[in-house]
Structure formats: structure tokens, C-alpha cells
Amino acid sequence: MGMTLLLGGCGSTGSSDVTLRLVAADYGDSAANSSKKYWDSLVKAYEAKHSGVKVEVSVYSWNDVDAKVKEMVAAGHAPDLAQIGAYADYAAAGKLYPASDLLSIRTQADFLSQLSDAGQWNHTQYGIPFAASTRVLFYNKTLFAKAGITPPTTWDQLAADAKVLKDKGVKYPVALPLGPEEAQAETMQWMLSGAGADTGGSGYTDDVGTYTIDSAQNVDTFTWLKDDLVGKGLTGPVAPGRLNRADAFAAFADGQVGMLNGHPTLIQQAEKKGVQFGTVPMPGRTGTARASMGVTDWMMAFKQNGHADRIGDFLNFVYSEKNVLDFSRDYGLLPVTGSASTAMSDSDAASDKALHPFLDQLPTSELYPVGKTSWAAVAAAVKQNIGQAVAPGGSPSAVLTRLQATATAADSSAS
Template sequence: MVSALGMAAVLGGCGSTGSSDVTLRLVAADYGDSAANSSKKYWDNLVDDYESQHPGVKIDVSVYSWNDVDRKVKDMVDAGHAPDLAQIGAYADYAAAGKLYQASELLSIRTQADFLSQLSDAGEWQHTQYGIPFAASTRVLFYNKTLFAKAGITPPTTWDELAADAAALKDKGVKYPYALPLGPEEAQAETMQWLLSGTDAESGGSGYTDDVGTYHINSQQNVNTFTWLKDDLVGKGLTGPDAPGKFNRADAFTAFADGQVGMLNGHPALIQQATKKGVKFGMVPTPGRTGTSRASMGVSDWMMAFKQNGHAEQIGDFLNFVYAEKNVLAFSREYGLLPVTSSASNVMSASDAAPDKALHPFLDQLPTSELYPVGKTSWAAVSAAVKKGIGQAVAPGGSPSTILTRLQATATTADSNDAS
């Protein structure tokens, strides 16, 4: 949403914040996989650029791994020493506790208007935006071109075609015809992609929730989706030797890069991983029940600003700089992620340069992507329950209806606790 409110609206592009000797503390997540490409280098370069134009403001950045960053911020907040800015995985708990600035209190109208609308909408808690999207990704179906050629098959567009392709791959001895990672690492992602692909346009909803944001995990369509997975993929031995509930995304990606997987849902990081190993792969939109899935799963990480120390003016000015087109593009290109602004997305979409072109299939999915219900403070508990239990829905003797109903009960309880 674009708001005409907020003192930062007149600050976009200013060279001075009208204040001096202010230090802003930013805690950020590390998107790199080595010291050579740590996010610290990105932030150091950006901060040097900003501080050279704003001599009265210093930006103190601490970068932590994704394993630690959310806990680090929570510890700081709990100790009464909240950072000014945090770039982490979730914002809703802090918004609900009244600890965050609204986006409209910080950002210029131009910056607010540039965010992709579905990402801005996902940053809302109780219809007000507190979470500012920072990086995004979507999912597509990756397939091994070499294995597909040997099996004489083409990429699927429907579930029936996917099952037929998987059967042909199995006949050729492929270890994982379709890799189905429903293990505790990231089962909530694979689950949501399948829920979305099983939802038709008429019934609406966005996987875990309905059109008004109420959990409907055990809807008949979702039960039908997991019944199909259990009976037509897992039950026919088309997902490989590992029980899906014990098979993690990282293991599935490694197996794909090792040439052992025919196809799987993947995000942009798999491009580099598979390319390094010399795997010849293609990418197509995720198949749906009767045609290409009406929506892909989107994921966004978040920037947020804490009110504890004040400094709204300086925070807003810095964030307007962070979200300048050149800076958004620099980050997205460095880490193979999708831009969160329309201006940077348009540049990337029009570019045929290698790093940009590789992301085009994911960019194509972004306008119709659906995100986790991150604006609900209950989502953390629901996500944890899905990671722990969804694999049982496709296990031998498992009941999709029973498992999804159990998860729905968890979600309903978590939601009512948050509302009380």
C-alpha cells in the first residue's frame, strides 16, 4: 500500500538527515556460502557509499548466519537492546508486540510504490505494513535433461504427466524419479507448493489459508492433494528409497547435483549447485492437477525497524538508499535472488546477461506467487508442526485426512492464542 503519511516522504534522495553523530545498528543475515561472498562484503560496500554522502550518520552492521540471526535479534530485543534495523526471516511477532515502525513512517512514497504489491501485502500485520521485503525467490520444477532424454520423455505440465514421467525414469533405474523432501528442514515449502498446485482458480485460497486468511489446511482440496501424492507417487515407488518425511531439501538438492534425481521443486540456489557439478538441467513452471499450477510458492525475507532507539528520520533515509534500484540489483545478482522492487525486476527481466537470464523463469513466477502467511504470528508454530508431521501423511498406512486435520487443529489453537 502507498501511504502519503510519514516524515520520510520528503527525505528520499536527501544528502543529509539534518542530524549528526547518529549510529544506526543493523543486524543482517548472511546469504553467502563462504567468506569470499559473505553478505558482510555487500553491506560494507553499501555502507561506505552511504556514509560518504551522510557524514553525520554511521551504520554499524553485524552479519550472522541464518542458523543464528533470528535468535540473535530475539536475544537483543529481550535484553532491552533492540537494533535499529534487522534483516531477518520474520517480523510479525515484533509487530504484534508494538516494537516496530510502520513502513509508512519510514519510507518515501516513491520507495513504497516500487515494492511488488504481493510482497508489500505479505509484510502487513493487521492490515498495516511493518515488514519491508528484502529478498525474494520462487519455485520452479527442475528436471535433468540427460535423464529425461534417456527415458524419452518431455517435462510435465500436469500431475498425470509428472507421474508418467516419474514411472519412465524409474524404469531407467533413476534413484529419485521425483524427489519429495518432506523432512524437517523445509517441509513447509514443499508442502505449500503442492497445496498451491492442487488448488484451482475457482476455489481460491493460498495453500495454507483461504482468501480471507483463515487456515484451511484440511480443506478437501488439500486432502485430495496429499492423497494423490501418497497413492500415485510415494505408493508407487516414484520418490526414491528415502521416506519423504525423513528426506530434507538439502539432501534432495545434493542428489540432483549428483545426477540422481529426475525432477524436483527448486529455488534459484540450485542453479549454481547443479551447474558446478555439470548437470544439464531445464526449468519449467510447476505442474498442476490439470495444467500448469496457477501459483508458485514465493518466499520473502524481511527488513524491519525497531522503535526503541528512535532515529526514524535517519532509518528512513538509509532505507530509501538501500532500496535504490542499483543496490537492489547488486544484491540480487550477487546472491541469485529476485528483486523485491518493480524497477529492479524490470531491469532484470529485460537483461540477457547470464546472471539475470538464469533468473527469468523465477521472475516469471513472481507476479502470481503466493507467500507463507507470515503476517500471522501463529505461522511459526504452524510451520514447525508441518515440518514435524507432514511426512506421516504420505507414509505407508498414513492418513492424509487425519494428519491434515491434526495440523489444522494446531493452527486453529495457535491462531486463537494469538488473538487472545
């Protein structure tokens, strides 16, 4: 899930005229629904009420936006605002305004608390949540009905369902995308589902932020995946380490997948192909997983060009209930504010009701450790290596131990 706003330099044609430059990620999947349309409409409404401020928005694909902002900052031309995937490196380098220097008390208090907390570096919030999503288990209702099975609530039931689906000829009984595109997400969801309510654990780190990738729970989780799913031929013809999330989603939309972890954008993708699907909370080792994985994309404001007051006024407008809801509804994502979340939860509109299962997971969701400047390096290592943990002859313990060593070294270097 991602998007970037680029608000770069400040041009002035008079003492009160300011141009804010925003770089934003594109959440659309075609020119017809590009995020550029959302920002053009929002900026037009804002500028109509603020004659002294112009906002120039540049929208880039998620493949390019983070790198584009990095290039701009390195060249000494930071945007005023960027909405991208990570903020911690810029915060640690002293390049960002704290959120409290920008936002009204009302706006800052409206953010969902766990998202605001995730936006903190060194106990100060620099990352401003922009869009969120959670994961649930999607299942193909048609394939389940033909197989005479019901959605699972435990790992044992999931494996049993997958076995029946395999016997019925389903190509991917349960898709396990551990390929390099987004393996860090699939990995974290399984880590969370393997951590019981009585044993704690929160994915990649413990409660105080120390990496625990090679914990006994995580080793047990990947051993189960290797032995009980992959080893029994229940994950399809493509090795998990080579199966990317986009390909798994496309296969689900083509009716070839029985079950997989998915985020809200899969709804529209499946509906376009006419797939009858349902969603349930992610199964856990002995019952429903205690937490779902959450993902948040971030807005941040760079100090280089000044204009904190103008930037803050614009952001207060961006985060109004109406604008947050409009964006969330346009792109099938979850609101990051309490007011917009309540409005969506109370809505009976079909499009909003489709997001309710994901919204229900948000309050207890666990996010990536994005406040750690080491996270980018750790995520890259997970993407490249985690598939080996479930490969034939692979060792979950050895792979997770290597990843833990990488994380510990990256953390030490970052500090």
C-alpha cells in the same frame, strides 16, 4: 532463503552523530561470498555521503539470525534494523516502525504490491520486503533425454515421467523433501498446485486469512502424493519425511534426481557440478499450477532507539534500483521492487536470463501467511509432522486435521 541485518543501538559522539546497528542474515555459502561483503560495500558508499551516520552491520547464518534478534529484543537491546525471516510478532508487540514512517513515497510505491501486502500486520505495513524467490520444477535434461520423455505439465504426466525414470534406474525419479528442514515450503507448493483456478484456495489459508490446512483439496493433494508417487516407489530411497531440502538439492546436483521443486539457488549449485537441467512451471492437477509459492525475507526497523529519520534515509539508499539489483544478482534472488524487476526482465545477461522463469512466477505467487503471528508455530508443526501424511500406513486426512487444529489453536491464542 534468508538474511538478517542488525542495526542496534545508537551511539552519539555529538548532536548529529548516530550509529545505526543492523543485524543481517548471511545469504552466502562460504566466506568468499558472505553477505558481509555486500553490506560492507553498501555501508561504505552510504557513509561516504552521510558523515554524521555510522552503520554497524553484524551478519549471522540463517540458523542463528532470527534467534539472535529475538535475544537482543528480549534483553532490551533491539537493533535499529533487522533483516530476518518474520516480522509479525514484533509488529504485534508494538516494537516496529510502520514502513510509512520510514520510507519515501517513491520507495514505498516501488515495492511489488503482493510483497508489500504480505508485509502488513493489522492492515499496516511493518515488514519491508528484502529478497524474494519463487519455485519452479527443475528437471535433469540428460536423464530425460535418455528416458525419451518431456517435462510434465500435469500431475499425471509427472507420475508417468517418474515411472519411466525409475525403470531407467534413476535413484530419485521425483524428489519430495518433506523433512523438517523446509517441509513447510514443499507442502505449500503442492497445496497450490492442487488448487485449481476454478476452485480457489491459496495454500495454508483462504482469501480472508483463515487457515484451511485440512481442506478437501489439500487432503486430495496429499492422498495423491501418498498413493501415486510415494506408494509406487517414485520418490527415491529416503522417506520424504526424512529427506531435507538441502539433501535433495545436493542429490540433484549429483545427477541422481529426475525432477524436484527448486528455487533460484539451485541454479548455481547444479551448474557447478555440470548438471544439464531445465525448468518449467510447477505442474498442476490438470494443467500448469495456477500459482507458485513465493518466499520473501524481511527488513524491519525497531522503535527502541529512535532515529526514524536516519533509518529511513538509510533504507531509501538500500532500496535504490542499483543496490537491489546488486544484491539480487550476487545471490541469485529476485528483486523486490518494480524498477529492479523490470531491469532484470529486460536484461539479456546470462545470469539475469537464468532468473527469468522465477521472475515470471512472482506476480501470481502466493506467500506464506507471514502476517499472522501464529505462522511460526504452524510452520514448525508442519515441518515436524507433514511427512507422516505420505508415509506407509499414514493418513493424509488425519495428519492435516491435526495440523489444522494446531493452527486454529495458535491463531486463537495469538489473537
